[in-house]
């Protein structure tokens with residue numbers, strides 16, 4: 177089996193500040209990490225590899241040269257091969273152009289049976305790239321997967337909902353976006369870290385993957401950011417205490433009725 | 439935090455960072471539960487194996503990563519111990535069980551038994567103590583009688599760490615009862631050998647996650663090929679093992695004491711009485727200063743002993759005994775003081791220091807009690823100064 181895991185390098189914080197003038201993320205001084213949900217996708221791939229000997233796990237990322245760091249982290253944990261898609265032509269790509277670019281790189285590889293993604297990236301939070309790549313590749317996609325079993329050329333996947341889950345039979349090749357609940361990501365091994373240290377990662381250009389320049393970068397991206405803003409923090413609400421429960425209950429019921437909530 | 443420069447190798451520093459992160463993220467969240475339930479940390483050890491951390495003391499030719507530097511393994515033990523010595527002893531007992539093989543076994547035996555230990559696929563244990571032979575280990579009564587190409591073992595081992603969980607046991611038994619300690623031999627016994635059974639897991643004061651069990655041998659036939667060295671050399675392997683393993687106990691003590699110190703200082707900064715943090719009282723900050731000084735002294739002695747062994751020191755039993763006795767006494771004092779710094783809260787199970795204090799006690803007992811360590815140091819002094827006097 178060949179499993180491709182698409183990962184992204186993201187700033188390590190859930191409170192990235194936004195520059196109100198340019199509407200862009202302020203990344204200065206923020207450490208870069210492997211997107212946490214992608215860790216679950218990688219772990220799913222590595223567990224499948226343990227269960228199905230001979231499986232090859234390739235980790236793919238698109239990003240600046242520093243994004244090689246997340247690929248090294250992946251090698252430390254047991255990835256067999258890595259691809260760094262890195263070219264000025266990709267700069268400014270939105271989820272549509274990114275999905276296209278990633279799909280061209282995947283087409284260049286030996287045929288993939290599974291293409292895994294994290295549920296979403298913690299910086300953009302769109303959750304669009306996984307399904308987007310699947311679309312470009314013309315393969316089925318199961319989003320929000322928490323479990324997978326592969327046998328007889330198909331996958332049985334559990335897809336989570338707020339109130340339950342679906343068990344789906346999916347033909348291979350297919351794409352999955354993976355939830356945090358799926359597993360506990362392993363830490364890098366000593367030998368893996370050593371191998372990663374020695375690794376020299378040569379970037380793959382747009383030309384090398386045969387991507388159509390008209391579909392790349394800022395100009396090819398249909399998304400226009402109108403406004404980015406930090407939502408106002410939730411206010412504390414009202415708190416009543418110190419009176420008889422019956423009195424408090426009456427007051428609550430009155431308020432709910434007044435606001436037409438009941 | 440500021441630290442002394444012990445000249446640690448790049449590998450040792452890498453291991454320290456790896457194990458520190460592992461202990462914080464994987465062990466800390468479950469240590470109280472492991473202590474309460476006494477569950478063996480199977481998952482944690484499996485993960486350490488996958489991270490290539492179970493073979494730090496085993497040479498590359500036998501599947502490990504050891505290349506003459508014992509510090510990475512020692513530091514792995516120390517870092518696990520900062521968070522939980524119930525876990526760290528379960529990890530370190532593999533090395534204790536493997537040491538007689540590393541020290542005394544043939545190349546063929548090493549090739550057979552060490553690689554699965556290095557990969558973490560199998561675990562080991564060291565079986566010397568018996569109900570009637572503790573400090574006086576030379577008086578063990580388990581027997582091994584040669585029968586064709588087998589030895590038949592009969593007897594009971596007591597309080598064996600990793601007992602029941604381990605796959606490979608180094609077991610000491612008497613092959614010639616007329617020769618005392620010189621009649622003891624060491625055998626490699628695999629779990630599942632007919633006639634080899636386990637008693638129940640002991641219910642202990644501390645290190646409750648670790649498994650301590652009885653090993654029962656009833657006409658247990660062990661291949662003669664599993665004898666380490668020649669007949670009668672067992673006690674030598676037993677003692678040589680302790681010389682290299684005692685600094686490991688010291689590393690547990692240093693880690694545990696460091697963990698207690700960390701907790702105590704952080705607490706003293708946030709707990710306020712009389713309108714100020716308790717650390718602002720000289721009486722308390724001097725206590726913390728003494729605790730920190732003791733921890734660093736214990737670490738320095740332990741590292742110096744191990745680095746000296748790595749550099750080819752010949753006579754080091756005295757120093758191994760010194761770091762074990764000193765560091766374990768420090769661990770007992772520092773964990774007790776940490777409870778004192780926490781006051782009543784320290785006595786409660788909601789906080790980690792009462793567990794640390796309970797855990798510390800074992801360090802003064804196993805791998806030779808601290809009385810026995812002082813005996814070893816005293817005997818060495820008597821011998822060394824005797825030689826000077828004669829000159």
Ligand SMILES: Cc1cc2nc3c(=O)[nH]c(=O)nc-3n(C[C@H](O)[C@H](O)[C@H](O)COP(=O)(O)OP(=O)(O)OC[C@H]3O[C@@H](n4cnc5c(N)ncnc54)[C@H](O)[C@@H]3O)c2cc1C
Nearest residue numbers: 564565566567572573597598599650803804805806807809
């Ligand atoms: C949790 C736990 C795990 C253990 N794990 C292992 C293991 O993996 N493998 C193994 O082989 N053993 C193991 N042991 C056994 C341990 O090494 C012994 O308990 C220890 O050596 C002391 O023996 P004892 O308990 O029989 O005490 P005793 O020898 O009966 O000693 C009782 C007291 O008398 C003192 N004493 C005895 N002789 C002298 C003397 N000559 N001078 C001064 N004082 C003396 C001792 O210091 C002690 O204070 C373990 C023990 C425990 C509790």
